[in-house]
Amino acid sequence: MVFYFTSNVVSPPVILFMGLDKYENEDLIKWGWPEDVWFHVDKVSSAHVYLRLNPGQTLDDVAAAVIEDAAQLVKANSISGNKMNDVDVVYTMWANLKKTESMEVGQVGFHKEKEVRKVRVVRRNPETINRLNKTKEEKQVDFRAEKEKRDRLEREDRKKLLREQKEKERVDQKRKQEEAEMRSYSSLMKSENMTSNYDDGNDSDDFM
Template sequence: MGCKLNNVDIVYTMWSNLKKTGDMAVGQVGFKNNKAVKKMRIEKKCNEIINRLNKTKVVDDQIDYRAEREARDDRERKKDKERAKTQREKEKAEREKLEKERQEKSYDSVFSHAQMTTNQDGYDSDDFM
């Protein structure tokens, strides 16, 4: 009925000025500040403007929210795995570095049995005269 009428009031206001309470009917809204409301009366409707406005409407009822959520979760899991992998590699490199430093400071390799020689059966000649 409203799209066929002439002399229609158009109301312009910011969305933050809209007031909706639970006791209002479906589709009914109020205004928090009536001074922020601008009303214009349209004497005769112009179909070419209405047609241009209707072409700009985007109705997308075929949104698959579950698939979008699963795709987002997959991306987040991959990022988490990458972060965990780099963290593990960093910790492994740090452990290897500490182990190498510990080996370098250790005296275990100094006293290896393969390199030791005995001095018990040595030549003990005191032939200095």
């Protein structure tokens, strides 16, 4: 089961989502998308909240208001973090999450610490949580099927782009060849490059 929340602090609104429990979180870690941003309360147990970006977007494209919504959501879904003030929420791209066999279910590390960002949540904001909870939806999701579909479409787009690039190169090569042939033909047709029976001192019409 996955919980979906609509954050309407930006236009168009964006979707935040999180797993039901640590086992759902494990599936989200395993089958996450490169476009996913992961949020978690720093150093204490909490929900794993995700924001899915559009292809090509980065962390710098995420509005501060959306980050605040996600941070409030993970804090509210942390048993200990929800009771604390001045907590840090860490967030990073899904591709930066590191999972090893020795880690417990739902536990993750990072490949590069420098790619992890933090935002301070001074206190719980009931208005934000109430607003997000009013949009809450529960859905059964086949994480693997969703990821495989996404990857298949990406491969198809990549193949299409490669075909288009090859076709463009073919057209460009043909154009360059035609232009080269035209320049060569124009050069041959210049009067100084043309010959006649009077050339080389031959002023007779006779061939012999």
